[in-house]
Amino acid sequence: MLFNSIHFALFLPIVFLLYWFATEGKARRQNVLLLVSSYFFYACWDPRFLLLLIFSTVLDYVTGIKMFEAENRNRKRFWFWLSVCVNVGFLGIFKYYNFFSASFADALSLLGMKVNFGTLQVILPVGISFYTFHGLSYVIDIYKGRITPEKNFVDYSVFVSFFPLLVAGPIERATHLLPQILKERKFDYSQAVDGARQILWGLFKKIVIADNCAEYANMIFSNSGSASGSTLLAGALFFTFQIYCDFSGYSDIALGTARLFGIDLLRNFAYPYFSRDIAEFWRRWHISLSTWFRDYLYIPLGGSKGGTLTTVRNTFIIFLVSGFWHGANWTFIAWGGLNALFIMPSVLLKTNRVNLNSAARGKMFPTVKEFAAILRTFCLTVFAWIVFRAESIDHAVKYCAGIFSMSLFTVPRFEKIDNAVVIMFLVLAFFVVEWIGREQHYAIARVGIRWPRPVRWMFYSLLIFIMGMFMQTTETPFIYFQF
Numbered sequence: 001m002l003f004n005s006i007h008f009a010l011f012l013p014i015v016f017l018l019y020w021f022a023t024e025g026k027a028r029r030q031n032v033l034l035l036v037s038s039y040f041f042y043a044c045w046d047p048r049f050l051l052l053l054i055f056s057t058v059l060d061y062v063t064g065i066k067m068f069e070a071e072n073r074n075r076k077r078f079w080f081w082l083s084v085c086v087n088v089g090f091l092g093i094f095k096y097y098n099f100f101s102a103s104f105a106d107a108l109s110l111l112g113m114k115v116n117f118g119t120l121q122v123i124l125p126v127g128i129s130f131y132t133f134h135g136l137s138y139v140i141d142i143y144k145g146r147i148t149p150e151k152n153f154v155d156y157s158v159f160v161s162f163f164p165l166l167v168a169g170p171i172e173r174a175t176h177l178l179p180q181i182l183k184e185r186k187f188d189y190s191q192a193v194d195g196a197r198q199i200l201w202g203l204f205k206k207i208v209i210a211d212n213c214a215e216y217a218n219m220i221f222s223n224s225g226s227a228s229g230s231t232l233l234a235g236a237l238f239f240t241f242q243i244y245c246d247f248s249g250y251s252d253i254a255l256g257t258a259r260l261f262g263i264d265l266l267r268n269f270a271y272p273y274f275s276r277d278i279a280e281f282w283r284r285w286h287i288s289l290s291t292w293f294r295d296y297l298y299i300p301l302g303g304s305k306g307g308t309l310t311t312v313r314n315t316f317i318i319f320l321v322s323g324f325w326h327g328a329n330w331t332f333i334a335w336g337g338l339n340a341l342f343i344m345p346s347v348l349l350k351t352n353r354v355n356l357n358s359a360a361r362g363k364m365f366p367t368v369k370e371f372a373a374i375l376r377t378f379c380l381t382v383f384a385w386i387v388f389r390a391e392s393i394d395h396a397v398k399y400c401a402g403i404f405s406m407s408l409f410t411v412p413r414f415e416k417i418d419n420a421v422v423i424m425f426l427v428l429a430f431f432v433v434e435w436i437g438r439e440q441h442y443a444i445a446r447v448g449i450r451w452p453r454p455v456r457w458m459f460y461s462l463l464i465f466i467m468g469m470f471m472q473t474t475e476t477p478f479i480y481f482q483f
Contacts, residue, residue, distance in 0.1 A: 001044040001045070002478070003203075003254075004476070011037075012260075016261070019033055025185070027182065027185065030261075031154050031155055031158050032154055034158050034261070035154055038158070038166060039053075041166065042126070042163070042166055046123065046125075052125050052128070053125075053160075056131060056132065057160045059087070059135070060083055061157075063080070063083040068149045076143065080143045083139045084136065087136055090132070095129070124482070126167050126481055130167065130171055131160055131161065133171045133289075134159070134171060135160060137173055137174065138156075138174045141173070141174055141175065155181050159174060162258070162263070164253075164254040165265055167481055168247070169254070170251060170287070171288040171289055172265060172266060172288070176266060180262075185262035185263070186262070188262060194256075195255075195256040195259030195260045196260065197445070198259065199252065199257060200460060200464075201252055202249040202254075202442075203253060203467060204466070204467055205252065206478070207471050207472075209241060209242075209427055210241070210243075210245035210479075211470075211472045211476045212426075213241045214238075214246070214476065215472075216234070216423070217238035217242050219235075220232065220235025220414055221239070221390070224395070224398070224399050228410050229403045229410070230408055230409070230412040231414055233408065236382050236385060236403070241427050243385065243479055244269075244273060246478055247268075247286070250480065251269055255268075255442075266287070267441065268288050269287065270287065271284060271443075272381075274359050274374055274434075274435065274438055275374065276359060276370060276373035276377060277377055278339065278342040278346065278380060279343050279346045279347070279351075279352035279353070280356075281377055283356075289322065293322055294318070297321065298318045301317060311347060316337065319337065320337055322336050323337065330392070330393050331392065334387050335388040339384055342384070358439050386399055386403075
């Protein structure tokens with residue numbers, strides 16, 4: 001069930017009304033309804049996926065309690081590693097087995113040994129990377145003594161499978177989400193209106209910007225061999241806008257939907273394309289994943305406290321693992337390594353914590369220096385996205401080589417280019433709105449707050465009208481569903 005589908009447009013109001021009017025404001029009843037609704041939501045993709053989700057939930061629920069009740073450290077360690085190995089094992093089988101078997105076979109073939117390990121004909125369960133990390137953070141926090149296990153199975157299950165975040169995050173922490181699940185929630189009109197407004201902005205990002213940019217990005221990347229440098233650059237820009245609006249659009253819808261139910265999720269994006277260096281970009285892009293790797297991998301490895309070589313090693317590890325988390329392809333690993341190289345100067349010079357506030361904070365326009373830094377960071381990001389989007393390392397190399405040719409200075413040529421120009425103007429208008437609202441939780445959080453109600457509703461109606469004008473004829477999944 002996609003957020004941008006008719007099915008979800010029917011599902012959400014029904015659950016919302018039942019939640020606030022049929023549960024009498026009791027947390028226990030609200031959580032039962034949320035759990036049933038979340039399982040139904042997830043089962044709409046494939047009921048078999050639901051069995052795996054429930055198994056993972058039961059595993060972490062039981063091992064969490066067993067760790068807490070363990071009489072000695074060895075017993076505690078046993079239950080901890082059981083949870084970690086089973087969770088990572090399932091993720092490895094479904095997501096990475098075919099990649100490792102093919103890569104190992106290729107390596108042996110270079111030595112003159114031809115083997116065929118075979119492949120698993122399985123479908124990657126939607127959201128497995130996200131709910132696996134939910135569970136891992138929970139058991140790690142219990143193992144480290146940061147939290148105590150939740151004894152109520154329904155409440156813990158809602159933490160893992162709450163439907164707004166189930167399939168593409170944000171990756172929540174028990175310390176943040178579980179306390180909200182346990183307490184009684186009363187309807188807050190202003191919170192619900194704010195949530196609906198964020199949902200609207202997320203849908204606009206997805207339907208108008210991401211889906212339309214995807215059409216041209218897919219077209220150009222699929223026919224890159226015969227395209228001019230300028231056309232290839234246009235394709236890279238289209239994908240850059242697509243992936244941001246697709247994923248941040250999903251996150252906006254998820255956060256807005258959760259707010260309808262009186263729950264605040266972790267923020268996942270903070271205007272990353274206005275970053276002034278790569279370190280700032282990664283503080284603003286997929287925040288829940290970046291902080292997860294920081295807290296559960298980078299810091300346990302020693303962080304930046306063990307000298308320059310340790311810092312460099314740990315930085316490369318988290319970026320390579322982050323790349324591999326996105327999928328079983330060498331392009332994702334190369335993308336992670338490329339970002340590690342990009343961030344290395346600020347790490348070595350210890351300037352990675354310089355840009356902590358928004359660009360041009362409190363001002364309408366950035367300084368020349370800030371604008372140059374934003375442009376430089378954006379260009380590096382576009383280059384990295386080419387590697388991310390390419391079908392293979394060879395495809396990425398040829399694509400980049402095609403851009404840096406004399407044909408870069410020609411007029412781009414591809415199908416429906418007139419329509420593409422209209423989309424680019426919409427992208428420009430979108431980024432103007434994002435720039436104006438960059439100090440808010442989401443871009444239109446404060447837009448129209450002081451306007452007369454009719455004018456404010458005209459603005460919302462305009463967004464809906466534009467969505468209707470530029471909506472694709474078929475439902476398009478979100479990019480991060482495949483991760």
